[in-house]
Amino acid sequence: MLKIDNLHVRVAGKDILKGLTLHVNAGEVHAIMGPNGAGKSTLGNVLAGREGYEVVEGSVVYEGADLLALEPEQRAAAGVFLAFQYPVEIPGVNNTYFLRAAFNAQRKARGEAELDSMQFLKRVREKLAVLHLKDELLHRAVNEGFSGGEKKRNEIFQMALLEPRLAILDETDSGLDIDALKMVADGVNAMRNPARAFVVITHYQRLLDYIVPDFVHVLAEGRIVESGDKSLALKLEEHGYSWIAARRVAGAT
Amino acid sequence: MDRRAARGRGDVMSEPLLESLLESPPAPGPDWLGALRGHARAQLERDGLPGPRNEAWKYTPLRALARRRYANHDAAASSRAVDAGALDLPGLDGARRGFVNGGYRADLSRLPVAAGISVEPIAPLLAGAADGLRTAFADPFDAPGQAFARLNTALANDGLVVRVAAGTRVEERLHLLMFAAGAEALAWNLRIVVELGAGSALTLVEHHAGDADEVHLGNIVSQYVLAPGSRLDLLQLQAAAETSTRIRRSAFTLDADAVLALRTLELGSALARHDLVVHLDGDRASCTSRGVFAARDRQHLDTHIDVRHRARDTACDLVWRGVAGGRSRGILHGAITVEAGADGTDASLDTKNLLLSAQAEIDAQPVLEIHADEVKAAHGATVGQLDEQALFYLRTRGLAEAEARSLLTLAFCRSTVDSLENAALRDHIDALLLERLPAQEEAA
Numbered sequence: 001m002l003k004i005d006n007l008h009v010r011v012a013g014k015d016i017l018k019g020l021t022l023h024v025n026a027g028e029v030h031a032i033m034g035p036n037g038a039g040k041s042t043l044g045n046v047l048a049g050r051e052g053y054e055v056v057e058g059s060v061v062y063e064g065a066d067l068l069a070l071e072p073e074q075r076a077a078a079g080v081f082l083a084f085q086y087p088v089e090i091p092g093v094n095n096t097y098f099l100r101a102a103f104n105a106q107r108k109a110r111g112e113a114e115l116d117s118m119q120f121l122k123r124v125r126e127k128l129a130v131l132h133l134k135d136e137l138l139h140r141a142v143n144e145g146f147s148g149g150e151k152k153r154n155e156i157f158q159m160a161l162l163e164p165r166l167a168i169l170d171e172t173d174s175g176l177d178i179d180a181l182k183m184v185a186d187g188v189n190a191m192r193n194p195a196r197a198f199v200v201i202t203h204y205q206r207l208l209d210y211i212v213p214d215f216v217h218v219l220a221e222g223r224i225v226e227s228g229d230k231s232l233a234l235k236l237e238e239h240g241y242s243w244i245a246a247r248r249v250a251g252a253t
Numbered sequence: 254m255d256r257r258a259a260r261g262r263g264d265v266m267s268e269p270l271l272e273s274l275l276e277s278p279p280a281p282g283p284d285w286l287g288a289l290r291g292h293a294r295a296q297l298e299r300d301g302l303p304g305p306r307n308e309a310w311k312y313t314p315l316r317a318l319a320r321r322r323y324a325n326h327d328a329a330a331s332s333r334a335v336d337a338g339a340l341d342l343p344g345l346d347g348a349r350r351g352f353v354n355g356g357y358r359a360d361l362s363r364l365p366v367a368a369g370i371s372v373e374p375i376a377p378l379l380a381g382a383a384d385g386l387r388t389a390f391a392d393p394f395d396a397p398g399q400a401f402a403r404l405n406t407a408l409a410n411d412g413l414v415v416r417v418a419a420g421t422r423v424e425e426r427l428h429l430l431m432f433a434a435g436a437e438a439l440a441w442n443l444r445i446v447v448e449l450g451a452g453s454a455l456t457l458v459e460h461h462a463g464d465a466d467e468v469h470l471g472n473i474v475s476q477y478v479l480a481p482g483s484r485l486d487l488l489q490l491q492a493a494a495e496t497s498t499r500i501r502r503s504a505f506t507l508d509a510d511a512v513l514a515l516r517t518l519e520l521g522s523a524l525a526r527h528d529l530v531v532h533l534d535g536d537r538a539s540c541t542s543r544g545v546f547a548a549r550d551r552q553h554l555d556t557h558i559d560v561r562h563r564a565r566d567t568a569c570d571l572v573w574r575g576v577a578g579g580r581s582r583g584i585l586h587g588a589i590t591v592e593a594g595a596d597g598t599d600a601s602l603d604t605k606n607l608l609l610s611a612q613a614e615i616d617a618q619p620v621l622e623i624h625a626d627e628v629k630a631a632h633g634a635t636v637g638q639l640d641e642q643a644l645f646y647l648r649t650r651g652l653a654e655a656e657a658r659s660l661l662t663l664a665f666c667r668s669t670v671d672s673l674e675n676a677a678l679r680d681h682i683d684a685l686l687l688e689r690l691p692a693q694e695e696a697a
Contacts, residue, residue: 048649051641072648073657081649088646092664092671101660102650109651141664158650 001026001197002067002166007058008222009039009046016042018222019058024166027194031208032201033233034219035241040201041085043219044170047199048082049075062166076102077109079165083155083172090142095154098142099124099161106162127160131187149180156187167191168199173207185210205237218244268301270470271404273322274440280410282379289390293406300397309398312584312616313526313555318498323440323470325408330441331356333434340430342490344677345458348372349428354469355441356411361430369421370455375412375444386414389446389476392504401500401526405442405474412444415457419450419480426456426675433463433471433497445475449483449511456486458678461493461521468523470498477504479511481535486514488673492685493521495552502528509535509564516669517556518682519546520689524553531560533567533595543669544573548581548613549691555584558602562590562625566597573602574666575617578609578691588620589632595625602632607639607665609693639665639693658693666690 002024009017016039024030034040046053047060049072060067067075090098104114115123128135131153143151152172159167169188173181188198188211200211208216208230216233218226218241226232226244236243275297279290302319303310324330331354340351340361350372351361357374366372378386394402417423431443449455463469471493479485485505493499499522505513519525531540546554560569569589577583587602606615619632639661647657666686673679 048645050645071654072645073651073653076649076651084646084649088640088642090640090643090646090661090664092667093647093660098647098650098660101656102647102652105653105656106651162650 001063002199003059003061005059007046007060008056009042010054010056011042011052016222017046020219020223022217022224024197024199026165026197028215029192029198029200029211029213031213031216031233032199032219033203033205033216033236036203038219039222040203040219041170044082044085044168044201047080047168048072073105074109076162077106081159081162081164081167083152083159083167083169085170085172085174087143087151087155089144089146091144093142095140095142096124096138099158103162124161127157130160130190131157132183133157148175149177152176153180153183153187156184160187160191163191165195166197166199168201170201171203172200173202173204181207182210205233208233220244268319269322270319271297271301274325274404274408277325277408280379280408283382285387286379286383286390290407292393293403296394296403297400297407300400302400303398307398309396309557312582313524313553318470318524321438323438326355326439326441328356330354330435330439331358335361335432335434337361340432340462342428342458342460342678343681344675344679345426345428347425347428349430350374350413351430351432352411352443353432353434354439355443355471357413366427367421367423367425369418369453370423371414371416372427373414375414375446376410378414379410386446389414389444399502401472402474402502405444405472405502409442409444409474412446415447415455417449417453417455417483420452421450422454423456426458428458428460430460430462431471431473433467433469433493435464436466436468438468438470440470440472443471443473445473447475447477447485449477449479449485451480452482453480454484457488459487459489461491461499463494463497465494466496467494468496468498470500473499473501475501475503477506477513479505479507479513479538481509481511483508484512484514487516488678489515489517490682491517491519491521491525491527492689493525495521495523495550497522498524500526502530504530504532505540506532506534507538507540509537511535511538513540515540515542515544516673517542517544518669518686519544519554519556520685522552522554526555527557529556529558531558531569533560533562533569534564536564537566538564539568540570542569542571542573543672544571545666545669545686546575546583546585547666547686547690548577548583549689550579550581552579552581554582556586558585558587560589560600561592562595562598562600563592564595567595568599569601571602572668573604574668575604575606575615576609576662576666576691577606577613577615578693580610580612581691582613583615585616586618586620587632589622589630591623591625591628591630593624596627598625598628598630600628600630604634605665606634606636607662608636609638609662609691613691655692659687659690662690662693663687
């Protein structure tokens with residue numbers, strides 16, 4: 001589904017990703033772990049199409065097509081979703097209005113029929129229940145005045161509603177208490193299926209207790225330096241990221 | 254007498270506008286009004302229209318307008334057929350008073366009004382002794398910058414007088430429509446007088462609209478007098494044709510404990526100038542103002558706010574948003590003066606502006622002048638562009654860039670209307686904003 005090969009990305013003149021390779025198949029959950037400054041968020045942003053991220057080398061192929069050639073909205077319509085580390089507050093834009101506009105824009109781009117407001121609302125209520133989000137959030141402006149936990153749950157709610165094929169979660173666990181963390185994990189687990197893939201970017205192992213990954217990768221200094229199964233996350237938790245660095249030095253000599 | 258000679262000043266430009274309009278003989282009326290009209294004419298003949306050196310008109314040159322000739326409206330122009338359906342506003346199905354090309358139209362008015370409120374066309378009143386209107390015409394408009402108000406005093410022969418009796422709280426919203434019909438260069442003046450008795454309340458919608466290609470010069474002077482403890486909720490919706498000229502002066506006088514809740518949208522006209530003058534004359538009088546201007550193409554929209562705190566513990570809270578695209582220009586001059594003795598004043602002005610093109614210009618000028626003690630005053634003005642983070646966020650959810658931009662632009666302007674309780678009217682204004690907002694251009 002997603003093939004990232006030898007990806008080099010420069011941000012504001014600085015090399016952040018330096019030869020990242022990652023292959024994700026449908027139905028898989030990949031966790032990307034790594035210390036601060038390793039390039040984790042850059043990966044999410046470059047996949048979603050944020051401006052200012054210059055790809056200097058390498059390729060990203062999604063479902064057989066060059067993902068990097070697409071505009072952010074085209075990527076969304078193709079089924080790519082990024083749950084933001086810092087969801088943006090947009091005063092004056094009503095949450096429901098925004099969601100329906102986004103939902104229908106994607107459907108339209110795929111040549112599917114748009115939903116009217118009754119059909120849409122029915123769908124919204126189903127998804128809200130899963131994430132234990134209050135109805136009232138729908139009537140507020142997008143993320144405005146939401147607590148940190150509400151913002152993150154709102155991201156997962158949007159994901160549930162938009163039903164992407166490839167979901168990238170950028171540190172969705174940061175700043176969440178254990179109850180909110182479980183709700184987020186429930187939301188993700190409910191969506192796991194053979195046709196959908198997840199890339200879960202996180203700094204801590206804790207989230208992976210609830211969203212059990214098929215693969216764990218360690219991102220350090222702009223590259224995947226170690227890959228394994230879920231036990232790798234536990235080792236990291238036990239030994240810290242310095243353990244990886246030490247292993248790499250040991251391996252080099 | 255030769256008018257130009259009478260000006261007695263060599264540097265006053267030749268002004269076809271004033272010449273064409275002042276050719277008409279003064280309208281009939283009581284002696285006191287005749288004297289006022291004569292005075293206003295003399296002032297105009299002496300000073301002409303304000304030039305570029307007049308501080309109040311610094312950003313709005315009148316040279317091109319002054320060179321145009323207009324015909325004063327007459328009975329025929331005001332009785333022109335208009336599509337009555339186009340005059341409706343959603344959410345307003347009660348009392349309405351309609352004016353077309355500066356003349357009152359009974360056929361476009363819906364008459365039921367509650368007990369305790371009187372709504373009368375001004376023309377028949379002016380034909381009589383009209384003593385009750387003396388105070389409404391008392392302002393001599395002594396500053397040369399007030400040329401259009403002078404013109405209005407000299408020429409206005411129609412308009413409306415609204416009086417709400419003390420203690421009457423009018424539930425029904427009153428819709429006041431000022432419509433321009435026909436493509437010729439027509440000029441018309443309207444005088445609106447609204448007087449709220451002590452403890453009364455009124456909700457009024459002032460609606461400026463017209464044919465899509467009209468080029469009228471509409472000159473409207475509105476005067477609102479709020480007695481102690483009264484409350485006025487006023488929505489001003491200026492959605493005239495983008496080919497037209499509208500000059501308006503809205504003056505408010507608030508006595509003790511009076512409350513003015515003002516919402517203003519400046520969307521229409523090629524050239525629009527709106528002077529908002531608020532005098533907080535009584536203790537604890539307060540005014541909130543939510544406003545927006547949206548200029549595109551070559552529109553020039555100039556709003557001058559002048560709030561004067563003249564009594565103790567008075568408050569004003571002004572929030573304005575401006576958007577300009579194309580080669581348009583928007584001006585928001587927001588002056589707050591706290592006069593000596595107006596201790597305990599709480600004043601704030603917040604203006605944020607959005608530039609959507611490199612050729613557009615916005616001039617936001619907050620001016621605070623304080624002569625009292627224990628005053629709380631704050632002001633802030635910014636001019637910027639759309640938030641790139643928000644734009645990216647919307648796009649990652651599937652919205653096309655243009656759609657995301659217009660959604661954000663609308664959101665930026667919505668602060669003026671999001672507190673409107675009338676949902677149908679609010680939705681209409683949202684739609685109107687979406688239709689009128691300038692589009693983002695490259696290289697902004």
